[in-house]
Amino acid sequence: xxxxxxxxxxxxxxxxxxxxxxxxxxxxxxxxxxxxxxxxxxxxxxxxxxxxxxxxxxxxxxxxxxxxxxxxxxxxxxxxxxxxxxxxxxxxxxxxxxxxxxxxxxxxxxxxxxxxxxxxxxxxxxxxxxxxxxxxxxxxxxxxxxxxxxxxxxxxxxxxxxxxxxxxxxxxxxxxxxxxxxxxxxxxxxxxxxxxxxxxxxxxxxxxxxxxxxxxxxxxxxxxxxxxxxxxxxxxxxxxxxxxxxxxxxxxxxxxxxxxxxxxxxxxxxxxxxxxxxxxxxxxxxxxxxxxxxxxxxxxxxxxxxxxxxxxxxxxxxxxxxxxxxxxxxxxxxxxxxxxxxxxxxxxxxxxxxxxxxxxxxxxxxxxxxxxxxxxxxxxxxxxxxxxxxxxxxxxxxxxxxxxxxxxxxxxxxxxxxxxxxxxxxxxxxxxxxxxxxxxxxxxxxxxxxxxxxxxxxxxxxxxxxxxxxxxxxxxxxxxxx
Numbered sequence: 001x002x003x004x005x006x007x008x009x010x011x012x013x014x015x016x017x018x019x020x021x022x023x024x025x026x027x028x029x030x031x032x033x034x035x036x037x038x039x040x041x042x043x044x045x046x047x048x049x050x051x052x053x054x055x056x057x058x059x060x061x062x063x064x065x066x067x068x069x070x071x072x073x074x075x076x077x078x079x080x081x082x083x084x085x086x087x088x089x090x091x092x093x094x095x096x097x098x099x100x101x102x103x104x105x106x107x108x109x110x111x112x113x114x115x116x117x118x119x120x121x122x123x124x125x126x127x128x129x130x131x132x133x134x135x136x137x138x139x140x141x142x143x144x145x146x147x148x149x150x151x152x153x154x155x156x157x158x159x160x161x162x163x164x165x166x167x168x169x170x171x172x173x174x175x176x177x178x179x180x181x182x183x184x185x186x187x188x189x190x191x192x193x194x195x196x197x198x199x200x201x202x203x204x205x206x207x208x209x210x211x212x213x214x215x216x217x218x219x220x221x222x223x224x225x226x227x228x229x230x231x232x233x234x235x236x237x238x239x240x241x242x243x244x245x246x247x248x249x250x251x252x253x254x255x256x257x258x259x260x261x262x263x264x265x266x267x268x269x270x271x272x273x274x275x276x277x278x279x280x281x282x283x284x285x286x287x288x289x290x291x292x293x294x295x296x297x298x299x300x301x302x303x304x305x306x307x308x309x310x311x312x313x314x315x316x317x318x319x320x321x322x323x324x325x326x327x328x329x330x331x332x333x334x335x336x337x338x339x340x341x342x343x344x345x346x347x348x349x350x351x352x353x354x355x356x357x358x359x360x361x362x363x364x365x366x367x368x369x370x371x372x373x374x375x376x377x378x379x380x381x382x383x384x385x386x387x388x389x390x391x392x393x394x395x396x397x398x399x400x401x402x403x404x405x406x407x408x409x410x411x412x413x414x415x416x417x418x419x420x421x422x423x424x425x426x427x428x429x430x431x432x433x434x435x436x437x438x439x440x441x442x443x444x445x446x447x448x449x450x451x452x453x454x455x456x457x458x459x460x461x462x463x464x465x466x467x468x469x470x471x472x473x474x475x476x477x478x479x480x481x482x
Contacts (some may be wrong), residue, residue, distance in 0.1 A: 123143035199251050206244055437472070
């Protein structure tokens, strides 16, 4: 037998005897007593977030009142919240019954169904007249709408006739504008034909000049005694060749610009024709009689005006007309354009379109001495190479466009094909400025920043380019760190 078996078993008293526990038992039974049975043993609250300590005899009393006790919502059941937060939960619970806020209704529904009740069903909800879009500003209870439509039938008809008269006037104005555009288009076509004829004549002159140069070289070799005179004649011919080349480039640029303007005029002509067709549809509907028109609009009063996509004084989808943007010779108030980034997409595109229509291609517009911008028309989505240069005269290559401040080269024979834009604006260099492309079609996107003297091939063309291939470049000086 082991020595442990020979040891006598002693009885002990509880450690909490002084507090009132009368337990007496074997030594090896004390731990079980202290952990499970002793009413005077210290315990910590079982609920998360509560650090309260107490003796076992007070456990039930504390747990019944503990603010950290978790309970289930009696309305949505599956949500467990702390008891102290239950009232705040009831204020938000979607299953709690609430009373309709409209005076006179009194119906009680679950909170999650109340919004739909107010929007669609509540007879005491204040709503707008169905003819609001044509001028009726009355606001009435939903239950009184049908009576209002019957009582105001004549007034609604007057509103419709007034709108019809305005649409008819717009149709007349559109026809006049269409005739003007057609005349301008005819004039542009004639100018293109004249320029093409002039271009052919210039090419013929160039061929004759090249032949003369060849003859002069042969003559100078055969007649060595007249070499000095021949050289002078050769220089004169070269000067004429240079002048003809300059003239040819100017004609090519003018022809290209006229071609772009013609394209824009064709697009405008198509839009006016579309407006004309839609207005004829309206006229046909109205020709069936006022009675038919009133009956049709009482059933679907909105459809007639959705069919006419005109932006002359009548706002569409709540979009207000754009305020006028004023330009001056060397500066531009840019606040109106910047403010457009806070508008919805359609209004933003409308405003940027009106801004583009007021800008001259290639002209430099100054916001202040640190910020300038300009517009170019680039037909293809190519890689861009941009640089500030001290002298535009020294730049060579196939020029698409040039003025005193910038040149656009068409490097279509390189791989990858690209446009090379050389800029010369006093005070702006590659080191002290940043160039970016404005996002014309999406107010939520930032500007597309470009890198000088690098191939910029990650351009968001769909966001930065207008329907007429217009792009706005913005150059700002870097902020000086003090």
